Amino acid sequence: MASSPARRRRVVTLLALAASLAVAAPAVDARPGGGGGMGWRGSKTFSAPPSTPTSPGATGPIQRSQTSPSPGFNNPGMAAPSQGRRFGGGFLGGMLGAGLLGALLGAGFAGGLGGIGSFIGLIFQIGLIALLVMLAVRFFRRRQEGAQPAMASHASYARSGPPPQGGPQGGGLQGGMNPVGGGYSGGARPQPIQIQPDDFQAFERSLTEIQGAYGREDVASLRRLATPEMVGYFEEELRANAARGVVNRISDVKLLQGDLSEAWREGPVEFATVAMRFSLRDEVFERASNRHVENGPQEAKEFWTFVREPGGPWLLSAIQQGR
Structure with missing residues (x-):
């Protein structure tokens, strides 16, 4: 009937x-990191970095890391990204x-x-x-x-003057001494360090170079710019793109605003986490036909953590989403 x-x-x-x-x-960003949190921040891996004027809201947690939280560590951010x-x-x-x-x-x-x-x-x-x-x-x-009791409330953000000029995109990072505390790594208590203008310019260059290398699928350059753990995550994402028959092309990366969240030393290893708001052209194409498939977000706000050993360059060791 x-x-x-x-x-x-x-x-x-x-x-x-x-x-x-x-x-x-929620839409998944195609750029490096896929819009999630990944990597290693020493003893602070599972602690939210202090907020900054660039990213005053809550910070997305580390969701993928080769580091395990210490016994008894209460980490709500360890849930799967889509939970x-x-x-x-x-x-x-x-x-x-x-x-x-x-x-x-x-x-x-x-x-x-x-x-x-x-x-x-x-x-x-x-x-x-x-x-x-x-x-x-x-x-x-x-x-x-x-x-995570108000990490941002004791961030003690301080500026060290006008942003350095001459960076690759001219947006400029600014920062200064930022006392931090708590946590141990290998028996070494984190100690605050001073970040210099040359360091901020290195962070800005890394932002542009890593995005560009990811868009070119240039794994050799990514290995020069990031830790092995981060390169492993990037390679997973690139292989997933290849399996889908697409390529993610990134261009026109420009830092719009950036500042220091925290900087510290654990033993001989130095860490720096910076908040960065940047624009980019994020596009996905079919690999075989070069047909345009979709556009990713045209602006992003993220916390990037860099690490260096004595005498070595800064390497990207973690990405977290800012708000």
Whole structure:
């Protein structure tokens, strides 16, 4: 028996309602790092870097690292990158799907969509579920923020004068002495260090060179600019692109704003974490036909951590997302 026009309209209305309430999956950035947190920050690997004027909001956690947290370390950021999305999107989407299936089979959440009362009841239940999901997400976010007690509040950010000129993109990083404390690595307590203008220019050059090398799939250059761990992650991403038959081309990288989050020494090894807001042209093409597939974000805000041994160059050792 053919469905009545009223029933078809009801099903179409439900589908439109579900589409409007569905929780969309966040876009994954194609540039190096894929929009996630990865790498190594010494004893601070699982601690959020202090916020800065460039990135005053919360910092995304390290999600991939060859370093394991110390025993008893409470690290909410160790969850898989998509766990938060699965909680909201999977749970709510499953309930919506159940309701739509019930509508198509002649029964809704609470036993049928035959009348206007059932339809209003379905809308009410969907709204209630959405409210419960939103409250739960807020609860877990507050717990995560509470687990890392206001690292930014004692960042003691200080400027050392105008930004250095002559960097490759002219945006300029600025920073100064930034006391830090807490944590151990190999028995050596982190000690604050001073970052010089030449160091900031090196960080800015690394931003441009690493993005460019990634876009060219130039692994040899990436090995010169980053730690073996970071190069391993980049190679995984490049292999995934190749498997999809696409290539991610990055160009026109320009530092817009940057400053120091923290800088420290652990034994003979020095670390520096800088917040950088930069623009770029991030595009994906089909590898075989060179057909343009999609555009990535045109501006990004990230924390990059660099490490160096005595007498050695600064190497990229971690990327985290800023806000």
